[in-house]
Amino acid sequence: MRTVTPFVIVADAPGGRVWLLDADDSGVVSASVEVAATGFPAAVARLEPAHPRWVWDETARWYPRLLAAGVRVERCVDLRLCHTILRASSLTADSVLAKAPAGDWDAPSPTSAATSLALAQVQAGALGAPSTRPAPDALTLFDFLADSAADSADDSAAGSSADSAADPAGGSVPTPAGAPGRTDEVDSGEGSHPAEAPGAPARPDPAEALELRAQREAVRTASDPSRIALLLAAESAGALVAAEMQHAGIPWRVDAHDRLLESLLGPRPATPGIRPARLEQLHQRIRDELDDPAANPDSPVELVKSLRRAGLSVTSTRSWELKTIEHPVIPPLLEYKKLARLASANGWNWLDTWVRDGRFHPNYIPGGVVTGRWASEGGGALQLPKQVRGAVIADPGWKLVVADAAQLEPRILAALAGDRAMAAAGRDRDLYDGIVSSGAVDTRAHAKVGMLGAMYGGTTGESGRMLPRLARAFPVAIGFVEDAARAGEAGAVVTTRLGRTSPRPSDAWLDVQDAAGADGATDAARSRARSAARSWGRFTRNFVVQGTAAEWALCWISSVRRRLWSLEAPDARARLETRPHLAFFLHDEVMVHAPEAQADAVAAELRAAAAEAGSLIFGDAPVQFPVTVAIVDSYDQAK
DNA sequence: CTGCTCGGCGCG
DNA sequence: AAAGCGCGCCGAGCAG
Numbered sequence: 259m260r261t262v263t264p265f266v267i268v269a270d271a272p273g274g275r276v277w278l279l280d281a282d283d284s285g286v287v288s289a290s291v292e293v294a295a296t297g298f299p300a301a302v303a304r305l306e307p308a309h310p311r312w313v314w315d316e317t318a319r320w321y322p323r324l325l326a327a328g329v330r331v332e333r334c335v336d337l338r339l340c341h342t343i344l345r346a347s348s349l350t351a352d353s354v355l356a357k358a359p360a361g362d363w364d365a366p367s368p369t370s371a372a373t374s375l376a377l378a379q380v381q382a383g384a385l386g387a388p389s390t391r392p393a394p395d396a397l398t399l400f401d402f403l404a405d406s407a408a409d410s411a412d413d414s415a416a417g418s419s420a421d422s423a424a425d426p427a428g429g430s431v432p433t434p435a436g437a438p439g440r441t442d443e444v445d446s447g448e449g450s451h452p453a454e455a456p457g458a459p460a461r462p463d464p465a466e467a468l469e470l471r472a473q474r475e476a477v478r479t480a481s482d483p484s485r486i487a488l489l490l491a492a493e494s495a496g497a498l499v500a501a502e503m504q505h506a507g508i509p510w511r512v513d514a515h516d517r518l519l520e521s522l523l524g525p526r527p528a529t530p531g532i533r534p535a536r537l538e539q540l541h542q543r544i545r546d547e548l549d550d551p552a553a554n555p556d557s558p559v560e561l562v563k564s565l566r567r568a569g570l571s572v573t574s575t576r577s578w579e580l581k582t583i584e585h586p587v588i589p590p591l592l593e594y595k596k597l598a599r600l601a602s603a604n605g606w607n608w609l610d611t612w613v614r615d616g617r618f619h620p621n622y623i624p625g626g627v628v629t630g631r632w633a634s635e636g637g638g639a640l641q642l643p644k645q646v647r648g649a650v651i652a653d654p655g656w657k658l659v660v661a662d663a664a665q666l667e668p669r670i671l672a673a674l675a676g677d678r679a680m681a682a683a684g685r686d687r688d689l690y691d692g693i694v695s696s697g698a699v700d701t702r703a704h705a706k707v708g709m710l711g712a713m714y715g716g717t718t719g720e721s722g723r724m725l726p727r728l729a730r731a732f733p734v735a736i737g738f739v740e741d742a743a744r745a746g747e748a749g750a751v752v753t754t755r756l757g758r759t760s761p762r763p764s765d766a767w768l769d770v771q772d773a774a775g776a777d778g779a780t781d782a783a784r785s786r787a788r789s790a791a792r793s794w795g796r797f798t799r800n801f802v803v804q805g806t807a808a809e810w811a812l813c814w815i816s817s818v819r820r821r822l823w824s825l826e827a828p829d830a831r832a833r834l835e836t837r838p839h840l841a842f843f844l845h846d847e848v849m850v851h852a853p854e855a856q857a858d859a860v861a862a863e864l865r866a867a868a869a870e871a872g873s874l875i876f877g878d879a880p881v882q883f884p885v886t887v888a889i890v891d892s893y894d895q896a897k
Numbered sequence: 898c899t900g901c902t903c904g905g906c907g908c909g
Numbered sequence: 910a911a912a913g914c915g916c917g918c919c920g921a922g923c924a925g
Contacts (some may be wrong), residue, residue, distance in 0.1 A: 557921060558904050576905065578911070599906065602919050627915060631909085638918055641908040667909095707911085716913030800914040804909095845909045845915090 263288060265335070266305060268314040269464040277462055278305070281313065285471035290461050299327035311335055313470050316367060317497035317624075325505040328833050332820075336494040337469050338367060339625045343493060344476045349486045349757040353476035363469060482757065488874070489756035489809060493625060495816035499840055500622035500632065502819070506835045507617025508639075508650055508842050509658075509851055514892075515609055515649035522645075523597060526606050534601060540594040547587035555594050603638060604646045612637040616653075622843070629801055630758050630808035631845060640844055650849075650893035657857040659838075660896035661864040661885045663814070663846040665689040668709045668735075670807045673872070673881035674755055675738035679731065681881045698731035699724055712736055713803050715743060715796030739799045746798025747791040754805035755875055763794050807846065810871050810883065815843055817867035822850065825859055849893070861887045 265281040276298045280289040293301045302312070302324055312334040314320045324331065341363040344350050473490075480486045520526070524535030533541060545553045553564040558575045565572050570585055577595060580588055612618050618637060626633025634640045642650075652658045663669075668689055672680035683692030690705035699705050708724025712735075716722060729736040742752045746760070749768065753759045767790055773779060774787030819840060827837045838852035838860050852860045864887055872883040888896040 554921095559921080574904075581910090595905085599919080603907070629915065631915065633916060635917080638907075641906090641917060643907055645907095711913060714913035714915095716911095718913080719911060721912065796913060797915090804915065847909080 264311055265313050265470065266310040267464070267466050267470060268302075268312055268320055269462070269466045271462070276301075277464065278302075279462065279464075279467060281467060281470060283474070285467060285474045287461060287463060287467050299324050299329045302331065303329045306331055309333070313337065313466060315466055317494070317501055318367070321498060321501040322505065325501060325834065330502070330823075330834055331498065333491075334494050334498055335470065335473075335490070336497040336624075337466060337473070338363060339493045339497060340473055340490045341469065342625060343489060343758055344473060344486070346759045346761065347480075347486060347757045348751060348753045348759045349480045349482050350476045353472075353479055355472040355476040358472075362465070480757075485755070486757040488813075489754075489758060492756070492809060492812040492816055493630075495819070496632070496812045497624045499815050499819050499843065500624050502834055503840050503843065504619055504622060506839050506841055506851070507619040508849070509653055509656075510613045510616060510618040511649050511651045512609055512613055512616070514651055515613075515646060516606070518646065518648060519600075519605060523601055523605070530607070537594060537597055537601065540590045540597070543590040544587055544594060547585075547590065555591060556598065600643070600645055603641075604643060608637065627808075628761060629805040630754070630812070631804065632843070639842075644894065647893035652851060652891050655854055657852055657854050658841070658890050658893060658896070659850040659852055659857050659860045659864065659887065660890060660893065661848050661850075661861075661868075661887045662897060663811070663868060664884045664886055666810065666846040666883070667713055667803050667807050669881055669883055670810060671709075671713060671735050671738065671803050672732075673876045673879045674802065674806055675735045676879065677732050677735035677738070678880065680735045681879070683732075685880075685882060693728075693731070696731055698727050712739055713800060715792075715799050739803065742802045743795035743799035745795075746801075747795035749794075750798075752798045752802050754802055754809055756806070756809045758805050758809070760798055760801045760805075767794060806875075810875055811843075811846055813871035813874050814867050815840065815848060817870045818848060818850070818864060821863040821867055822852075822860065825856060825863070857889045861889060 263280040263282050265283075265285065267277070267279040267281050267287065269277045269279065271277045271292050274295050276293050276295060278291050278293065278301060279287045281287050291301070306329070309332055312320075312331050314334065314337065316338050317334060317336045321331070321334075341355070344353065344355050345364065347356075350356050477483055477487050477490070516526075523537060527534055541555060544555055545551050548564050548568045550564050550567065552560075554560045561575045562572060565575070565587075568585075568587070570583055570587075572579060572583065575595075577592060580592060612620075618639070620637050620639030621635045622639065623633040623635055626635075632640070650658070665684065665688065668680070669684055671677070672684065672689075679696070680689075680693075683689055683696050685692070687695075688702070690702045690709070693699060693705040693709070694702055699708060704720065704724050707721045708728050710716070711721025712725055712728055717725075725736070745752050746763075749763050749771065751760045751762060770783075770787050770790050774784045822838045822840065825838055838850055838856050840848060841851040842849035848864065850860050850864070865885055868883045868885045872879075872881065886897065890896050
């Protein structure tokens with residue numbers, strides 16, 4: 259019988275086989291088994307009921323093959339994602355891990371696009387999914403998310419997860435409910451033998467084990483272990499969500515998409531490269547109105563020349579510039595640009611490339627943005643235009659439950675800064691309406707543009723005009739982003755609530771600043787330096803807000819994921835895609851694909867998860883994080 | 898032919 | 910109505 263330890267490291271063994279290594283709280287390996295690649299999913303399924311945290315170099319490299327076999331895991335450590343955070347975080351700046359020279363773990367991920375469609379679409383093997391479902395209250399979100407180095411809570415302390423997060427003890431790991439306890443013998447790292455592979459060679463110590471130890475040490479010695487531990491756990495849980503969403507896919511109806519394209523563009527051209535009928539019509543009208551048979555609306559450079567020849571004083575072909583011009587060519591030109599964009603970005607070619615068997619399987623890239631937001635690759639998953647959302651349709655008997663965090667970023671700012679006035683403005687109502695009620699500004703639109711400007715560093719136009727009023731009404735919140743901006747302008751780093759730290763400015767940036775400070779610096783040099791400094795200040799100003807909002811969103815989807823898995827399933831062996839599951843995530847918005855009978859329950863969990871995420875990150879700060887929830891048949895019906 | 902930048906525009 | 914943040918994708922056009 260295997261000894262239960264908090265971590266099981268997954269690593270490549272020679273000959274395409276896989277090691278599974280027990281590791282203790284410090285990352286010390288105590289036992290190992292080696293399995294054939296084909297036996298890997300079954301081996302994971304066998305160990306999962308003890309709720310280990312699976313440790314692997316990259317979730318995107320290991321988890322898809324488990325999902326393809328119908329095996330789901332609760333928790334993991336994505337070493338590469340965690341490494342990136344720990345290397346940069348100001349909370350772990352003194353750690354051995356942060357001070358070491360760059361190594362393999364700092365290299366860009368070798369796994370990305372290549373895994374997308376191929377692995378996600380591997381048909382399931384014969385292996386059925388064993389039940390990995392815990393009792394509904396067996397694990398709180400904190401247990402689920404938080405790293406054991408900061409975990410002092412007992413499982414029975416449900417409902418006090420925020421307190422747990424705020425009170426790291428650096429203590430022992432609570433034994434998962436129903437799991438056998440550890441033996442002392444194992445902690446020494448001596449005297450234990452590979453339990454399931456008696457003939458195995460000496461215990462391996464792969465790079466993953468070394469890295470896990472370094473990460474555990476960095477967390478243990480961090481200036482605020484609970485925050486960084488929560489961030490690492492949320493980042494890793496997000497990686498599981500990403501793999502699961504890629505596996506399940508977004509329900510996409512090719513017939514509906516095709517009808518939509520046909521109604522806007524005309525029938526699909528038989529030959530690629532030929533303009534659809536509607537575009538060709540508009541093209542001809544553009545030539546006629548410009549009296550220029552060679553006018554080419556697909557080439558910005560050529561189009562500017564054509565427009566200027568026709569007497570229009572344009573400097574670009576941007577839509578917003580064209581809209582300011584009065585001329586008969588403008589309406590057909592704007593329509594052409596809109597439809598040409600649809601045809602090239604989300605037309606028939608897109609359908610052929612990205613939609614298979616009624617699902618769009620995008621490749622999500624957790625941590626792909628410096629602020630901690632996800633990026634995506636292939637198919638433009640995070641830029642699905644509203645135009646085509648009518649093709650996202652729930653399966654028969656199923657619903658889409660779409661939730662959106664209301665005014666997330668300003669609420670995040672209010673909580674980060676501890677601005678009680680702004681918190682009050684958002685209590686039980688739209689935050690921007692609340693700002694209007696406070697008397698700071700006169701319309702909701704002004705409140706919104708003013709707050710966005712404050713968070714992005716806007717200084718001009720309407721946004722700039724609102725800033726002084728907002729600064730008077732909410733000095734704490736505005737002061738917070740101003741401080742972040744000044745830090746960036748001075749070349750310093752800033753850090754989110756949970757410990758994600760901004761990159762340092764480049765050497766080129768520092769050189770520009772140095773040049774401006776030198777004796778005899780020219781006005782041009784000083785001006786350039788000021789401009790670069792302000793630009794970097796806008797980045798750091800936004801980083802703290804966008805980055806902390808991304809942390810909130812990670813906690814939200816992690817909680818949603820766990821809650822969905824606890825909902826009643828058709829049977830204990832139900833696969834991910836046959837029960838309510840996350841289908842899409844977009845910064846502050848999620849979509850759950852769920853059987854109609856469970857849609858209301860899902861909606862309730864989406865709301866509860868949002869509240870949970872808020873208290874997990876901000877404790878009892880008086881800021882609410884409401885979500886709007888819509889239960890719909892197609893995505894275009896949401897908001 | 899491939900690989901790159903740029904303009905433009907989709908999303909939050 | 911647009912400019913402050915963060916992205917990815919497309920076609921055009923150019924360099925090699």
